[in-house]
Amino acid sequence: MVIVFDGVSKQFPDGTRAVDGFSLTLPAHRTTVFVGSSGCGKTTLLRMINRMVDPTAGRVTIDGDDIAARNPVELRRGIGYVMQNSGLLPHYTVLENIATVPVLRGVRRAEAHGRARELMATVGLDASLARRYPSQLSGGQQQRVGVARGLAADPNILLMDEPFGAVDPLVRAELQQELLRLQREVDKTIVFVTHDIDEAFLLGDQVVILERGAQIAQVGTPSQIMENPASDFVASFIGADRGKRSLRLKQTPHGTAVVDAQGRTQGMLDDTATDSAPRDGTAP
Amino acid sequence: MVIVFDGVSKQFPDGTRAVDGFSLTLPAHRTTVFVGSSGCGKTTLLRMINRMVDPTAGRVTIDGDDIAARNPVELRRGIGYVMQNSGLLPHYTVLENIATVPVLRGVRRAEAHGRARELMATVGLDASLARRYPSQLSGGQQQRVGVARGLAADPNILLMDEPFGAVDPLVRAELQQELLRLQREVDKTIVFVTHDIDEAFLLGDQVVILERGAQIAQVGTPSQIMENPASDFVASFIGADRGKRSLRLKQTPHGTAVVDAQGRTQGMLDDTATDSAPRDGTAP
Amino acid sequence: MSWIIDNLGLIGQLSLEHLRQSLLAIVVGFVVSIPLGYVAWRFTPLRGTVITVTGLLYTIPSLALLILLPTMFGYSALSDLNLIIVLTLYALAILVRSVVDGLDSVDASVRGASTAMGFSAVRRFFGVELPLAGPVILAGLRVTAVSTISLATVGILVGVTNLGYLFTNGLQRRIIPEVLAGILAVVVLALVVDLLLMWAGRLVMPWTRGAASRRTVSRATTVPVDVA
Amino acid sequence: MNLLVDAWLWLTDPAQWSGQFGIPTLLLQQLGYTAAAVGIAAAIAVPTGWAIGHTGRGRELAVALSGAARALPSFGLLILLILVLGVTRRPEAALITFVLLAIPSLLAGAYTGIEAIDRATIDAARAVGMTRWQVLWRVEIPLGLPLLIGGLRTATLQVVATVTIAAYVNLGGLGWPIIQGIPLRRFDQVLAGAILVAALALVLDAALALAQRASRPRGVRVLSRRPRRPLVSAAA
Amino acid sequence: SSGSPLDEGSGEVSTDTIVVGSQAYYSNEIIAEIYAQALENAGFTVDRQFNIGQRDAYIPALESGEVTLFPEYSGNLLQYFDPETTARTSDEVYAALPGALPEGLVVLDQSSATDQDSYTVTAAFADEYGLASIADLADVDVPLVLGGPAELAERPYGPEGLLSVYGIEVGFSPTGDTTFEDLEAGTVNLANIYTADPRIETAGLVVLEDPEGLFLASNVVPVVNADVADEVADVINQVSAALTPSGLVALNVQSTVDLMAPADIAAQWLADNGIS
Numbered sequence A, B: 001m002v003i004v005f006d007g008v009s010k011q012f013p014d015g016t017r018a019v020d021g022f023s024l025t026l027p028a029h030r031t032t033v034f035v036g037s038s039g040c041g042k043t044t045l046l047r048m049i050n051r052m053v054d055p056t057a058g059r060v061t062i063d064g065d066d067i068a069a070r071n072p073v074e075l076r077r078g079i080g081y082v083m084q085n086s087g088l089l090p091h092y093t094v095l096e097n098i099a100t101v102p103v104l105r106g107v108r109r110a111e112a113h114g115r116a117r118e119l120m121a122t123v124g125l126d127a128s129l130a131r132r133y134p135s136q137l138s139g140g141q142q143q144r145v146g147v148a149r150g151l152a153a154d155p156n157i158l159l160m161d162e163p164f165g166a167v168d169p170l171v172r173a174e175l176q177q178e179l180l181r182l183q184r185e186v187d188k189t190i191v192f193v194t195h196d197i198d199e200a201f202l203l204g205d206q207v208v209i210l211e212r213g214a215q216i217a218q219v220g221t222p223s224q225i226m227e228n229p230a231s232d233f234v235a236s237f238i239g240a241d242r243g244k245r246s247l248r249l250k251q252t253p254h255g256t257a258v259v260d261a262q263g264r265t266q267g268m269l270d271d272t273a274t275d276s277a278p279r280d281g282t283a284p
Numbered sequence C: 001m002s003w004i005i006d007n008l009g010l011i012g013q014l015s016l017e018h019l020r021q022s023l024l025a026i027v028v029g030f031v032v033s034i035p036l037g038y039v040a041w042r043f044t045p046l047r048g049t050v051i052t053v054t055g056l057l058y059t060i061p062s063l064a065l066l067i068l069l070p071t072m073f074g075y076s077a078l079s080d081l082n083l084i085i086v087l088t089l090y091a092l093a094i095l096v097r098s099v100v101d102g103l104d105s106v107d108a109s110v111r112g113a114s115t116a117m118g119f120s121a122v123r124r125f126f127g128v129e130l131p132l133a134g135p136v137i138l139a140g141l142r143v144t145a146v147s148t149i150s151l152a153t154v155g156i157l158v159g160v161t162n163l164g165y166l167f168t169n170g171l172q173r174r175i176i177p178e179v180l181a182g183i184l185a186v187v188v189l190a191l192v193v194d195l196l197l198m199w200a201g202r203l204v205m206p207w208t209r210g211a212a213s214r215r216t217v218s219r220a221t222t223v224p225v226d227v228a
Numbered sequence D: 001m002n003l004l005v006d007a008w009l010w011l012t013d014p015a016q017w018s019g020q021f022g023i024p025t026l027l028l029q030q031l032g033y034t035a036a037a038v039g040i041a042a043a044i045a046v047p048t049g050w051a052i053g054h055t056g057r058g059r060e061l062a063v064a065l066s067g068a069a070r071a072l073p074s075f076g077l078l079i080l081l082i083l084v085l086g087v088t089r090r091p092e093a094a095l096i097t098f099v100l101l102a103i104p105s106l107l108a109g110a111y112t113g114i115e116a117i118d119r120a121t122i123d124a125a126r127a128v129g130m131t132r133w134q135v136l137w138r139v140e141i142p143l144g145l146p147l148l149i150g151g152l153r154t155a156t157l158q159v160v161a162t163v164t165i166a167a168y169v170n171l172g173g174l175g176w177p178i179i180q181g182i183p184l185r186r187f188d189q190v191l192a193g194a195i196l197v198a199a200l201a202l203v204l205d206a207a208l209a210l211a212q213r214a215s216r217p218r219g220v221r222v223l224s225r226r227p228r229r230p231l232v233s234a235a236a
Numbered sequence E: 001s002s003g004s005p006l007d008e009g010s011g012e013v014s015t016d017t018i019v020v021g022s023q024a025y026y027s028n029e030i031i032a033e034i035y036a037q038a039l040e041n042a043g044f045t046v047d048r049q050f051n052i053g054q055r056d057a058y059i060p061a062l063e064s065g066e067v068t069l070f071p072e073y074s075g076n077l078l079q080y081f082d083p084e085t086t087a088r089t090s091d092e093v094y095a096a097l098p099g100a101l102p103e104g105l106v107v108l109d110q111s112s113a114t115d116q117d118s119y120t121v122t123a124a125f126a127d128e129y130g131l132a133s134i135a136d137l138a139d140v141d142v143p144l145v146l147g148g149p150a151e152l153a154e155r156p157y158g159p160e161g162l163l164s165v166y167g168i169e170v171g172f173s174p175t176g177d178t179t180f181e182d183l184e185a186g187t188v189n190l191a192n193i194y195t196a197d198p199r200i201e202t203a204g205l206v207v208l209e210d211p212e213g214l215f216l217a218s219n220v221v222p223v224v225n226a227d228v229a230d231e232v233a234d235v236i237n238q239v240s241a242a243l244t245p246s247g248l249v250a251l252n253v254q255s256t257v258d259l260m261a262p263a264d265i266a267a268q269w270l271a272d273n274g275i276s
């Protein structure tokens, strides 16, 4: 499912040009992250993929088909969407929330609930929470329900709009790891929106740094961007100008520390590591 | 102004033990950062310093005087307090907000406003904003007003409770830099609360990592903690277990990149830097 | 007080009649207010008009309305239909505003989420927006119920019999317990209906149990009339 | 339409503009009862409401009592009070009735006004070293004023429409043409009376709406545009 | 059926069901209840449409057939249809009624019981100024304030009638349902009170004579829809024959002093008078 933006613009009725001539190809089975400051047009871009917003110029295609020709309600039922603050329906239980789209599509209730239970396991939710209402869950649990709901229709495309913006850093880190795992498992085309550059670098195969009006400041893999910021704006955005990305080595009694330009320790150099596979356990 | 917590506990009327036997010395003229997950008791600890919360056991002393003997209203007027979401009075202008404490203390209005104007400059607020109301300011500007208000009484102690939690990452970085500058200029005893470990490491002279019930998981300078996490909890909290602190070097066409255990680039090794002074401009 | 004991049958009958008239007005008002409220909420230009017109109703003395409407539209002032029409109009004045406020109170992100999942507009209204507006509408409905039951007593002044009979008859016969019984019966009816509505709300909206959000309450405390 | 014309003729008949039952007299009576009742109710309900809002205590009781007060049928209560107090105390009976009518809205306006204030704001006021009284006078009352005036609006509207029944017990007011018109089946006069009451209500409401707008502290005005006013919270 | 004021009227003229109406006046309601029970005892189906306010409210209902039988007061009824009438005595009024009533309404036999408007003062006031007749009010040297229902201000026998017929000027106070208490309390010194009010007796009030015939004699008289007049005449005439002036006062006493319900009063009266 390759998504292509082709000269897309969006001007809202009040005159705001949220997106101005945006063109980009989002490769299939990869995660593309849109990152940028508040109001730069990330959400608008995302919502053009499921026709929650229709472009005023240009077109969006999925696998070559112009989505403007698709029935919006049908289209949406085939695209998973995970919103900031989870966007759960407060009057539905966890199970009902996850099963919403299958039920809308006419899947039998019992069947849809059965599948919802499986998805709860997939996103790491305890089965005992099935009958709870969203207000009875913690923020992190709500986000997991949101992700499960996004997956319920088994869509090929998953849109995620700052899905972890509202949770605690510890929980957030956990959810990010969970998503990395899911990404490997479910193999979908994921479009992820955040304004946290570290999150973008962590999750994105392709990272798109946006300026106001959804102007592309730089596109590339995290390493490409960090190693070679395309402009002062990008450098400032990724923290390079504050010395955050400009690191030095420092010897300490416990090993070699990596410190930033201000002398703040960023981590420890792992001299023993020989490959790039993720490792767990504490730092050395 | 050295602040000492001596076996302090707080049990709320509903039975919650927010703080359980907390003892610590906060050195004068230094910044101590309390960091921990949501609900671990950070705010409660902070508010015991200006008697917004009274401990149910133990005592808090400032320069050796038990604050339980102090009149709370008087005490508060002598301690700056910057709250999450700024906590500005919505019906006071910027100037009136900053001048609140001096006016309460009986300073003449004109005089207090004059000093408030000076403080606006100190925290980097344009003078043209003086007559605006908080609702007419951006989030970052509101935070600056909050900081200025905290400084207005020229207190020896400044309490800051997640002051930058609600703002955009770019603005947040700017405010953090501003605070680092202020810290050098005003030379106060600062107690700072955050749940962002990076912020804690950036701002703290002394960092206190807390677990539920305000149990101290580790105290130390940022380098001490990162180089030698005291427990699995701390390692996980600072991201060491996710490989975030376990870094390796990688040669790229643009220079030596520092990558984490998962191969994500964290920054570039700056081979030219010879000292730890902050540098500006873009990355090399 | 012996009058009350001797006339429990009468009080009971009048209460039933009173309840029948009030409930009819409350139910009809409720049913009509939902489309009206939806229209006012959905089409912003109409909002001011609908709310002003229903709000205006509030300022017309009920007694006058009870006399004038039958005269203008040529139906009998004596039938309880007359009273029920007037009570329904007053109920609308409160309820339309509540429905608008209730729909306003639905979190935009929830609305967006349901659209994104592929709810059609109609299904979204009945499946998401209306249920979520429920707490605010219920609060309005409870206020409506209490004031309708209390207001219905004026019917006696135009010849519609209900608990108001105890007031005029008690006054003519100088039987204080009779008047008192009328007031007590009205208050008890109102409070019982109010309580039943509260319970019904908990039954129909299980997700609101326990977690009564502050936001809902403060919205519910908004008065329906906004003439300005 | 004929009726409207007749009502207009009745209204413009000079005979209706003088004497014991002339419109000016009736208008003054209506205003007098409304002002007195709302004033007395405010004197009772506003401090009580502020106390409830400030301390957070007694809310349940206030809600329960307000609910009961709202259920009281004014017409029956007025008759009962006259029978109990006697005909020479009609004004007192009427005032008590109208005061009871006005209290719930005013009470709710006073305490919801304070309750609706962001807790963080009050917390901030305490944290900068305001005393309890300073918090009340400098923060809670000013910020709660719009909702209080909203409550005042509701109360005034309810009372001014209900004072109509004062005429039923010989206290005059704009209800007189209505009360007299009904047995005489003079609908022009009933309609004219209703128009007068509604017009008065609208004028009062508009005046209070302006006051409500003006009372909204300037910094807050930018945020929320729609003037709101509390009902008795039947909401538990 | 019980004597509750609740049962509904139908609307269309129906000869099967007699719709009995009453004013929102407790005494009138008792008479209507007597009619209703008498009819029921005689096998009729009866609907009660009680408490219909003033004459001006229920006459249209009678004319339309919504109500088919109503206990009325002859003088007031005549004056309603013919404000200029010169009839004053009981017989004159009764004789004038058929001509004044609109098509479709007829009166049955009138009873000897009267319940008419009067001008009444307290005994003390009457003693002080030697009052026996309305004309004597001319001698009173304090301002006269007349209490009565709101509509009295506009009635032919109201303040204007007093002025034109007796040359007496009075202020007016719309004392409504508390006219008696107001007279007692002294807020008014002249009161429009119905002559069947038992308190005239118990409180020792003085009903002023009306030599100029300001008020028409007003006997209790059944008004009935012409379609059903013949059917109900026997039963209702029997009631009218048995209802006496003192009997009417006694009924009112049972209601206001003994606090009996209208249904019980009616049933007892019918039994006592052997109509059942």
Ligand SMILES: Nc1ncnc2c1ncn2[C@@H]1O[C@H](COP(=O)(O)OP(=O)(O)OP(=O)(O)O)[C@@H](O)[C@H]1O
Binding pocket: A012, A013, A014, A016, A017, A018, A036, A037, A038, A039, A040, A041, A042, A043, A044, A045, A195
């Ligand atoms: N319905 C709308 N009508 C008018 N302007 C809109 C609308 N939706 C968004 N905008 C404007 O379009 C611009 C882009 O909005 P968008 O929501 O896409 O930003 P964003 O990058 O998602 O920001 P955030 O990080 O705050 O969510 C903003 O200036 C916003 O105010």
Ligand SMILES: Nc1ncnc2c1ncn2[C@@H]1O[C@H](COP(=O)(O)OP(=O)(O)OP(=O)(O)O)[C@@H](O)[C@H]1O
Binding pocket: B012, B013, B014, B016, B017, B018, B036, B037, B038, B039, B040, B041, B042, B043, B044, B045, B195
């Ligand atoms: N007034 C109170 N009454 C009862 N419990 C309270 C009260 N204030 C705080 N708590 C509880 O005490 C614990 C610590 O609260 P505190 O506000 O200090 O946490 P925190 O570390 O500041 O969290 P956060 O990062 O979310 O601000 C929490 O479990 C909280 O629910």
Ligand SMILES: [Mg+2]
Binding pocket: A042, A043, A044, A161
């Ligand atoms: Mg967005």
Ligand SMILES: [Mg+2]
Binding pocket: B042, B043, B044, B161
């Ligand atoms: Mg906190």
